[in-house]
Ligand SMILES: Nc1ncnc2c1ncn2[C@@H]1O[C@H](COP(=O)(O)OP(=O)(O)OP(=O)(O)O)[C@@H](O)[C@H]1O
């Protein structure tokens with residue numbers, strides 16, 4: 054597998070790896086699977102229709118990770134990729150996705166990733182997805198669609214992050230939860246320039262004694278716009294919490310549209326939202342320790358999205 | 360070392376006079392207490408020295424250098440540091456990064472921390488294991504926050520010339536007050552050339568000081 058320096062840098066940023074990782078993986082570069090490997094417990098296959106991957110994770114999987122990074126370094130590439138995950142009862146797995154676009158050409162590069170997770174009973178699943186754009190090219194567009202179906206007694210953590218450089222994103226995350234399961238969705242988005250982020254997170258809790266926690270942190274600079282809609286539907290005896298916390302800068306706009314929909318007397322749902330600029334005294338305190346104003350701002354933003 | 364000359368400060372929409380004709384010379388190595396009734400202008404004076412508030416008139420000299428028009432950052436880099444009376448709460452800044460920024464004067468964006476900074480927490484009686492990774496936010500109690508604020512100034516001590524503590528005893532339980540006093544004494548012993556200014560209402564701190572300045576209605580009382 055040959056990657057150039059820029060591709061390696063993108064890979065490091067979105068997947069935290071320097072090259073081929075241990076265990077199961079698939080590398081998709083410029084629309085093609087260029088390298089792929091399965092492990093004893095994790096089977097990575099090309100879908101029959103060739104539009105993505107089918108990944109089978111056995112119930113014997115413990116503490117194992119599967120990496121499926123996507124790199125686009127060709128200008129004008131537009132793709133829709135479907136990746137399906139079948140996670141057997143009892144599996145404990147970390148899935149590292151992530152997409153980096155390097156575009157310095159004149160045409161838009163678009164990656165629409167549709168990820169579907171079928172999570173069995175008693176599973177522990179962590180899904181990490183980072184998005185990153187580089188290069189002065191026309192448009193770097195990433196539209197992830199994530200669907201998660203969780204059975205009973207499982208715990209799922211989604212870590213969704215837009216690091217930098219993505220011009221436009223439409224993110225839709227949908228979770229259906231069974232009984233005694235919990236899901237944590239952590240979303241972090243950064244936007245600047247005229248970038249736009251539109252994120253929608255929908256969680257339906259259908260079984261008793263399940264819990265959902267949605268935490269979104271956003272930083273919007275310059276003239277960028279972000280919209281965050283969260284929707285928790287409590288169909289059962291459950292607890293739900295969603296929180297949207299945003300730092301607003303310059304002439305940016307952040308819109309938080311929370312919705313809580315309780316359809317069972319024992320559903321307890323809470324929402325919190327806070328949008329505001331960085332308090333002047335926070336910047337001043339860091340300045341009293343020797344930082345310049347811009348450094349203080351960078352420090353606060355960096356920590357906020359860490 | 361630090362000289363403030365004829366400081367006058369008017370604040371608010373009504374330009375209320377907060378300080379008038381305040382002149383004080385602080386020598387290197389001196390431990391000076393400033394006291395006075397609530398609202399007498401002590402914190403305002405400290406903030407003027409740090410650059411957090413601009414005086415209406417008057418001058419401030421650090422050594423020979425006129426720092427009256429310098430920014431907060433520039434003063435910090437010249438060695439002025441201030442422990443706030445009401446510490447700032449952050450979102451997105453951990454105790455570890457605050458101490459690291461204080462100790463180095465540089466931002467920490469890579470999340471790599473120097474283990475040596477743990478000792479500044481110990482100096483204020485906090486267990487580093489428990490606190491380093493916490494955010495300096497609303498989840499900390501008032502006393503914890505105050506101790507962390509003091510620790511951030513201790514972390515800066517090796518590069519500071521003027522250290523100002525604004526009511527460090529406030530919110531600190533009485534069992535820990537003696538430890539705080541010990542830490543201040545230790546600071547004085549370690550950095551013999553530094554000027555330590557402590558704003559306080561506490562008799563023990565006033566006793567420790569080489570001299571005490573009393574402010575009353577925005578003026579220095581003779
Ligand atoms: N921005 C401001 N606008 C108007 N008045 C102000 C402002 N800041 C401070 N003051 C007033 O200035 C006076 C001095 O305040 P300062 O905080 O310096 O008092 P202090 O001596 O530190 O009091 P304490 O012992 O309560 O801490 C007070 O009457 C306060 O209300």
Ligand SMILES: [Mg+2]
Nearest residue numbers: 401402403444
């Ligand atoms: Mg005060």
